[in-house]
Amino acid sequence: MEAVSVPLEHGLVLAALLFSLGLIGVMVRRNLLFILMSLEIMLNSTALAFIMVGARWAKPDGQVMFMLILTVAAAEVAVGLGLLLQLHHRFRSLDTNAASHLRG
Amino acid sequence: MLDLVWLVPIFPLAGFLILFTTIGKLPQPIAAAVGAGSVGLAAVVAFSAGYVFLADGMSPLTVTLYTWMNVGDFSPGLSFYVDGLTLIMMFVITGVGFLIHVYSTTNRAVFIDDEHHSRFFAYMNLFVCAMLLLVMGDNLLLLYMGWEGVGLCSYLLIGFWHDDPANGAAARKAFVVTRIGDTAMALGLFLLFLNFRTLEIQPLMAKASGTWVLGSPTLAAFLILGGAVGKSAQLPLQTWLPDAMAGPTPVSALIHAATMVTAGVYLIARTHELFLLAPVAQTAVALVGVITLLMAACTALVQTDIKRILAFSTISQIGYMFLALGVSAWSSGIFHLMTHAFFKALLFLGAGAVIFSLHHEHNILKMGGLRKRLPVAFWSFLIGSAALAAFPFTSGFYSKEPILMQAFEVSPWLWAGGLLGAFITAIYSFRLVFIVFFGEMRTEPIEPTGLSGTPWAMAIPLLILCVLAITGGWWGEPQVAAVFPEVSGEHHAGATAYITSGVPLVGIVLAYLIFLDGRLKVTALTESSLGKVLHDFWFSHWAMDWLYNALFVSPFKWVTAFNKKDILVDSIYDGTAATAAYVHTLLSQTQTGVLRFYAASMALGLVVLVAVVLGLT
């Protein structure tokens, strides 16, 4: 059976859609956990884009970047979860609006 | 040795710093030693540098201390340019300056107590430093710094006895009037920079004959002339100098006779290529010179304050220097600057001695018969006035005569004006001598008088200046020829030469007849209605003060009274501030502190950025 290759444009459109969904999620959700999840979606969409492009150009760079992005995203979210715990400890809620004292 | 020429301004600067930081703590002799000594050291270096320069073949030299920064074409630096012109100015400033400083160390000279000594010498040293920077700087930035510096020191020294508000007013007037000139000069400097992108004087002069992007050589020359007339007290900005006599006499000698007022002459001489490219401006220089010298001479004729006579005489002599520059007698103009420094400083210092001896009496009509009691002052005045009147074989003669001869080459009218001025100069200078030193004594001088009563610190500088005033011209014109272009035409000893030399003699004789001998009665002339009008007119300096008051000061005062609540200008500032505050409040509200809002603004920014990037393709 022939390998069906996915056209680059399709993959990029998918990545873009996921990216937008993630961005909207960050903008709209108030719960910190969901914001972190949306952030993850954004980062993973970019990773997807890299895979697609790497496949298009038949280079390993895309896969390498994918690994790097995954690692970085994981580290970031780890720190984020630590902060989430602190937020809960201090404000007894995960609402980011509770942490809006710095303004002006 | 020439490399050490940068030390010359540093010594007086060090003197200023030492004295300024220890005001009131140093005893008078030490303060005086520091003050005079620093200028003395500077003079030593200057003279040795000059000796090396002359021996070396007189090639101009630039000594760079350091460059401040180097951005694009803009690299202002602390560097000095030494050529014949610079050296002459340095000699005058440090040499005559040193003599005046030594003179000032005597209490009688400055009439002040101990605590003021440090302050006085500090300001004087700062002045010498600034003046040296002015003449030695190789770029316009340094020149301007020195220019402003001397203006500041002049202000500080005129108003030295600041307890009397009149002195402060005189200082302010000097500052404001010269400021007008300074602004014109600054504009001229900007114009030069904009056209040629460099501030260094020599390259500027070389490029000036090229194409001008903005303005023209004439415009720049006129602007620089504006600055020069302000600092050198020429028409129309000469009204400050007579009032500046409120300062101590050594100040008048140094700043308002020998050095600062010659800064304008130096400026025009330094930028002479520019003036050569703008004949209209050069003619204007000559006209300004000749008109001013006549006006000032007439005024000096009827003054009765001894220092004011000398002040107007200074204005008049600087007019001669301007005349010289205007007719391209460059070397003669600078020569006259040098000899003028000698005899004018001599006259002022002598006047200081006279004033002090007569309990601070300034009115010459209350003096008289001091010849025997104040011999040093008498001989100083006699020699100085002879030089001032260009008596044959004095230094003044050797410098003034070539100027007038060259003026004749350019235009007989200029020559006639200069000649008339020389005639009146002779009259008023000897009028002064005869009234003060001959005739009956109207005020008793304080003891001690006579040769023994004069401290050596006063006598020796006066002696040296007397010698210079007489012999200064015997060594020929100073070697500035290399700086300036050749002047055509030899000075032939024709009828004009004899007339030029003889007219001052006629003036002296006339003065003798009127004021000493009494044979020629001019009372009929002076008592007549025309005579009275002329007398008052000349006395008030051709009503210039009244004119300026009516033209500028009164309307200005009216505007300030009208604008008391500051509606006009303040509304601009208040409006700006209010707008800024309003916009700030608006923007501040965007910092809501809500995380999602920030994220949203980022997303919005992204969208707009992408749109801009794509849309403008």
Place this chain on the structure above:
Amino acid sequence: MSNTELVALLPLISFATVITIVLLAIPFWRNLKGICALSVVGLLISLATILWTTRIVPIQVTPLVLIDQYALLFMTLICLATVAVALLAYDYLKEREGQQEEFYLLLLLAALGAIVLVCSSHFASFLLGLELLGISLYALISFPIRGQATLEAALKYLILSGVASAFLLFGTALIFAALGTLSFNEMVQGFYVDVGSNRLYVMVGSALMLAGICFKLSLVPFHMWTPDVYEGAPAPVTAFVATVSKGAIFAILLRFFIWTDAYQYESILFGLGIIAVLSMLAGNLLALMQSSVKRILAYSSIAHLGYLLVAFIAGRLAGGAALAVEAASYFLVAYFITTLGAFGVVSIMSNGNRERDLDDIASYEGLFSRRPFLATAFTAMLLSLAGIPLTVGFVGKFYIFAAGVQGALASYGWSLLVALIIGSGIGLYYYLRIVFAMTKRPAATDSAATEWITIPVAGGWVMLTLTGTLLALGVYPTPLIELINSMVRSLPL
């Protein structure tokens, strides 16, 4: 990997070694002073290796990293800034509760990230450096966790920085799609694409990348995190964020743009120009009536990055890449010195076991009578930020101005220059407001303004050095200018 390549990597290797040593030392040796000393010594050793490496550069070590004079200059700057922050942090932390030694570990990691960022020549190392810097900063900003402010600041920074990283990565992916390579070297020829879908990819990719970078540089409209994070974070950390983080990212941005000659895309430059103008104006306007010193400094840093962009844009257009690099480098050095100094003062004032940093202007009142040297140092820093002559900030701003004028005269338009002038004018107001407050007598007798402030040893030396350098470079900038010029000459521009 050949020997020379290893030697070229020496700064990075030594940094990593120092980090490992500190990492291992901390559990066994709980001594803040000792760990601080260890870190500073390690940083100085790395500095020495940097200086040693200057002899053999430029060297491309794997496609990831290019060590050349440009990178080394910025590495030196980062090292020195980190030393200053380390010393200031010691005094800041020593009186606070909890085990603080990990601070130095995080600081060194962040510095390593910045260094990797500066010498990267491939998007992979770019990402690594950026994220290493970023993640360490998340932890640093929330360190120590007392009070709400630090937590809030860290949260905002983390989320928004993550979003910005996502922007950046997506943009990179698009550029990858168009050009087929992630290495800067291979992008040199083909970055400018005339027509076709590739052009679309590159432009949109560049826009996305710029959006991410502008976030890190706190440029309008991606600037909103700046005041909150600066206010909430501990003062030494704020100093680090304001200087090293921004400086490193700007350095790599400049390198990327000049390498690939992205200047040929006029619309990108236009977009950057709009961002620059908005930053200069908004940054200065927002700072106008603030009462918190840290917020004022935050907004002023927004404006300063706007000024830097002027050199970036206009300098390249008119004066060539050389002028852009020269002006930007000098301005960055000036910016580093002044920002470190300003936040250093705030840090010294905030020493001791307190809940919030002392950053209200009212607490600075009468500082001249309490602590004249500290007040003088602060005044010097503020005047340098304002660009008064005889300070290093003046020379930096002059460079920017020169670049802006050249750009304007090259018919790029006067808007950048006008915004620069207006911004500087507005800036003078709030800088002087702080100076005036320091000269006033404090109103209440029991407010924070009358507290006694001890000047710590380490922090005091840091402030002294910074103030001295500020004045020395302001009066005699030639050595630094020569250094930067020699660096610029060695670049293949």
